[in-house]
Amino acid sequence: MSVKPILSIKNLQKTYPNGVQALKGVSFDVKKGEFLVVIGLSGSGKSTMLRCINRLNEPTAGEMVFNDGKVEKDLVKLEKATDIKWLRQNVGMIFQHFNLIPRHSVLSNVLMGKLSKTSTLKSLFGIFSDEDIAEAMKYLKLVGIAEKAHIRADQLSGGQQQRVAIARALTQNPQILLADEPVASLDPATCHVVMDYLRKVNQELGITIICNLHFLSLVRQYATRVVALKGGELVYEGDPKSIDDAWFEKIYGAGAKEVHIN
Amino acid sequence: MKSYVVRRSILDGFTFAFLIASLAVWIINPTDEQALNMKLNVALFFAAFIVGTFVSHVLTKMKVTTLGEALFQPPYKKSVVSVSWYKTFSAWHLIVLLVGLIIVSIIKTKFSIYELLNEDGFNGAMRLFKGIFSPNFAILPKAILNIIETIFMAFLATALAIPFAFVLSFVSAKNIMTGTTGFWIYLAMRTLFNVMRSIEALVWAIIFSVWVGIGPFAGMLALMIHSIASLAKQYSEMVETVSEGPIEGVQSCGANKLQTIWYAIVPQVVLPYVSFTVYRWDINVRMATIIGLVGGGGIGTLLVQYQGQAMWPEVGTIIVVIAIVVWAMDQASAYIREALK
Ligand SMILES: Nc1ncnc2c1ncn2[C@@H]1O[C@H](COP(=O)(O)OP(=O)(O)OP(=O)(O)O)[C@@H](O)[C@H]1O
Ligand SMILES: [Mg+2]
Numbered sequence: 392m393s394v395k396p397i398l399s400i401k402n403l404q405k406t407y408p409n410g411v412q413a414l415k416g417v418s419f420d421v422k423k424g425e426f427l428v429v430i431g432l433s434g435s436g437k438s439t440m441l442r443c444i445n446r447l448n449e450p451t452a453g454e455m456v457f458n459d460g461k462v463e464k465d466l467v468k469l470e471k472a473t474d475i476k477w478l479r480q481n482v483g484m485i486f487q488h489f490n491l492i493p494r495h496s497v498l499s500n501v502l503m504g505k506l507s508k509t510s511t512l513k514s515l516f517g518i519f520s521d522e523d524i525a526e527a528m529k530y531l532k533l534v535g536i537a538e539k540a541h542i543r544a545d546q547l548s549g550g551q552q553q554r555v556a557i558a559r560a561l562t563q564n565p566q567i568l569l570a571d572e573p574v575a576s577l578d579p580a581t582c583h584v585v586m587d588y589l590r591k592v593n594q595e596l597g598i599t600i601i602c603n604l605h606f607l608s609l610v611r612q613y614a615t616r617v618v619a620l621k622g623g624e625l626v627y628e629g630d631p632k633s634i635d636d637a638w639f640e641k642i643y644g645a646g647a648k649e650v651h652i653n
Numbered sequence: 654m655k656s657y658v659v660r661r662s663i664l665d666g667f668t669f670a671f672l673i674a675s676l677a678v679w680i681i682n683p684t685d686e687q688a689l690n691m692k693l694n695v696a697l698f699f700a701a702f703i704v705g706t707f708v709s710h711v712l713t714k715m716k717v718t719t720l721g722e723a724l725f726q727p728p729y730k731k732s733v734v735s736v737s738w739y740k741t742f743s744a745w746h747l748i749v750l751l752v753g754l755i756i757v758s759i760i761k762t763k764f765s766i767y768e769l770l771n772e773d774g775f776n777g778a779m780r781l782f783k784g785i786f787s788p789n790f791a792i793l794p795k796a797i798l799n800i801i802e803t804i805f806m807a808f809l810a811t812a813l814a815i816p817f818a819f820v821l822s823f824v825s826a827k828n829i830m831t832g833t834t835g836f837w838i839y840l841a842m843r844t845l846f847n848v849m850r851s852i853e854a855l856v857w858a859i860i861f862s863v864w865v866g867i868g869p870f871a872g873m874l875a876l877m878i879h880s881i882a883s884l885a886k887q888y889s890e891m892v893e894t895v896s897e898g899p900i901e902g903v904q905s906c907g908a909n910k911l912q913t914i915w916y917a918i919v920p921q922v923v924l925p926y927v928s929f930t931v932y933r934w935d936i937n938v939r940m941a942t943i944i945g946l947v948g949g950g951g952i953g954t955l956l957v958q959y960q961g962q963a964m965w966p967e968v969g970t971i972i973v974v975i976a977i978v979v980w981a982m983d984q985a986s987a988y989i990r991e992a993l994k
Contacts, residue, residue, distance in 0.1 A: 445905055447901060447904065447905065472909065475907075476907045476909070478907075479904075479905060479906060479907030480907050483905065483906070484905040486898070486901065486902065486905075488898050489898075489902075490898040490899055490901055490902030490905075491899065491902060492899045492902070492903070492916060492917060492920055493899070493920070493921075494920040494921075494923075495916075495920060503902070503903055503906045503908070503916060504906050506903065506906050506907060506908040506909075506912050506916070507906060507907025507908065507909075511909060511911050511912060514912050514915070514916075515911070515912075515915050556902070559902075559906065560905075560906075563906055563907065
């Protein structure tokens, strides 16, 4: 049996207006339900790639075929606003700096995940249905932060804010969750809390995760599969356990040393 | 051509042409007829300007720093050689320019110590001051009624300007108006605001007093037009400095443009908006007083009536009332803006 990959990226390229070639033709498949981690040096194009997938960045060339068993679409070809909306309903994202609305309550932030399914007029008055609110609360519970629902988002700690961001993304009911260095601005302990919630989302809700990470120890602990970028090109694809010293040098350059966090 | 070269040439060209023109007027002492011959004079001035830009260019090539070069040159060209200021060309350029400006303005304003110390005039001013410093408080109720009119005129102008400025501020923010069409709209809006603001509220008041008749309504409309342009510009500058994070966060949830503005941008700009608006009301109260002088209603109109009849004690009362209100508004708006930070 050959299940089609949920996302099949072929020859993805991205050149920024200033001429920087951030992606020079990257190809790999993302299998449904996996926890795929993207590693690579700073500037290797990890963020660019994630942001191409949900079209926060415009890819320059290539294909990204999405296939969830019901619809098959090339994400690069999406043009209309409604198609982009459809894409973002299916592909959620969390960021290094959480990107919450600081002055709004936690619950209101989580409800942002329902914006794409709420009419513009209703959303301008902040009217969300009872089901939407119940769902938002459900996901806040899932990330263990329901009691903070009515607190302003900027009053929370970094780890808590990232959990709110996860809840916000879940409220979209996405099939894929992109995570761009979700723990890079957190301390080691909090970092594991957040990673554990991501694993829970992956295993319990079956959401496919594509996650940029810097620390190899985290990669070994959480990833089911790894791809590595270097200078905008794919240099490794495989099992996290088989990244040995030779591979490490290839990805990070000779003389680099691994840093461990526990 | 690099824009700093254009700026340097214009500044240097103008200072050169200005000095030449001043010298020429001094030496030739033209008759009225000659002075009013606009075509010839403009042509001569322009010729001098061209010569000036040329001189500026040659001097710069010779590594002599003109005032324009010193002012506009890009940071990487700025040398840190410490030469005493009086040994530099640009310093003398500036000194000659300032001296020239002062001499010409003294002549142009008919500056005269004689008039200032003239006994008749001095006694007249003394009478006026005496009147003003012994205010006639019998007209106080009238003055208060009129200043209330002024305050509400300013308030309504500000309040009516808010919705227009709010909507326009997004249309004229660079980070929202992306793409080619967007850029042109942005440019057109910004130009429109600059034109609207460069026409003084006083001039708008004259226009509207012809249109809707003399009175507070004309004054209010004048202030409103001016406020829309000013607020929209200030608001849109705030929109341009919002942080990208929340915007991307909301966009990644599939929000459309309006939802993004409402949820990611508005919360970031709302406090500065309120602060600008309170300040604008404060400014409008002051402006409304002046606008009253040309028939815009309120306390200004009352002031000009008494002044016309040389009723100085009454004028004194009005000045006191204006001073108190302006001071109070100024304090209140300062406290409110402080609290909003
Ligand atoms: N908006 C942009 N405009 C121009 N160049 C950009 C832009 N964003 C990123 N780049 C460039 O593209 C390249 C890849 O950047 P990217 O942010 O994708 O790397 P990254 O792997 O995420 O790095 P990091 O680990 O530091 O986040 C870099 O050379 C960067 O300078
Ligand atoms: Mg990055």
